[in-house]
Amino acid sequence: MTPAQLQKIEQIFYAALEQEPDDVARFLEAACEGDELLRRKVEALLASRQPAGSFIETSAAGVATRIIQNGQADSLVGETIGHYKISKRIGSGGMGEGYLATDVTAGRKAALKLLPMRFTGDANRLKRFQQEARAVVALNHPNILTVYEIGEDHSTHYIASEMIEGETLRQRLARGRIELSEVVDVAIQVASALAAAHEAGIVHRDINPGNIMLRPDGYVKVLDFGIAKLAEQEAPAAMPKDEALLLVETIHVAGTGTRRPG
Structure with missing residues (x-):
């Protein structure tokens, strides 16, 4: 399934939500134009939606999550977005889907994060995000x-970054106590990364153990700079901080030896 097809499913899904219950079937018949596969996918999303009144229903979880839950995200495997050919889905989160891909131009592996349309549909918000x-x-x-780059292909916005072998600090902490020397080493490297970003006028906004990657060679990598701002603007002003943090969930793949997209 191509990004354009996923976008069409999402558009019809949201439009169907605005219909009166008795009008949904008639609307789908017209919107899907006889495409039974398309209609089944939209109907599956409608059937899986949570009870009305949940903020997560139409925002943080969003239609992209439901597509994943219905097993449709894997259908992007083999597709090419921009100049990245997708070979494997490696995770998902509130800020998008993560894939292992090959840059067919540079001939290198890359982590590809596809951003949900709910975060990119507002032109002004998207412009601010792209600047940062x-x-x-x-x-x-x-x-x-x-x-590597921030790109767009047929209205699908993506972030391509290096692949990292290793585990997150959260995963490492779950395995047991860390020696003081290792704690100091990680802290120094994280502080160095944040200091460099601050000098460039960039604030991370969501530094946590899940955004800190530990490579086998001892290097520490801080992930997701700039991404949190896009989700931060999605949260209603009255939303408690703890709930807003749900909107900056990052790609997480369980287990050690994880390859982590940015």
Whole structure:
């Protein structure tokens, strides 16, 4: 399934939610134009939606999550977005889906994060995000995840970054106590990354153990610079801080030896 097809499913899904219950079937018949596969996918999303009144229903979880839950995200495997050919889905979160991909131009592996339309549909918000993202791309520091590019392909916005072998600090903490020397080493490297970002006028906004990657060679990488701002603007002003943090959930793949997209 191509990004354009996923976008069409999402558009019809949201439009169907605005219909009166008795009108949904008639609306789907017209919107899907006889495409039974398309209609089944939209109907599956409608059937899986949570009870009305839940903020998560139409925002943080969003239609992208439901597509994943219905097993449709894996259908992107083999597709090419921009100049990245997707080979494997490696995770999902509130800020998008993560894939292992190959840059067919540069001939290298990359982590590809596809951003949900609910975060990119507002032109002004997207412009602000792209401005900050370009600053992140310009960062050159051994402890900051290298972002190759911020791109768009048929209205699908993506972030391509280096692949990292290792585990998150959260995963490492779950395995047991960390020696003081290792704690100090990790703290120094994280502080160095944050200091470099601050000098460039970039604030992370969501530094936590899940955004800190530990490589087998001892290097520490801080992930997701700039991404949190996009989700931060999605949260209603009255939303408690703890709930707003749900909107900056990052890609997480369980287990050690994890490959982590930025």
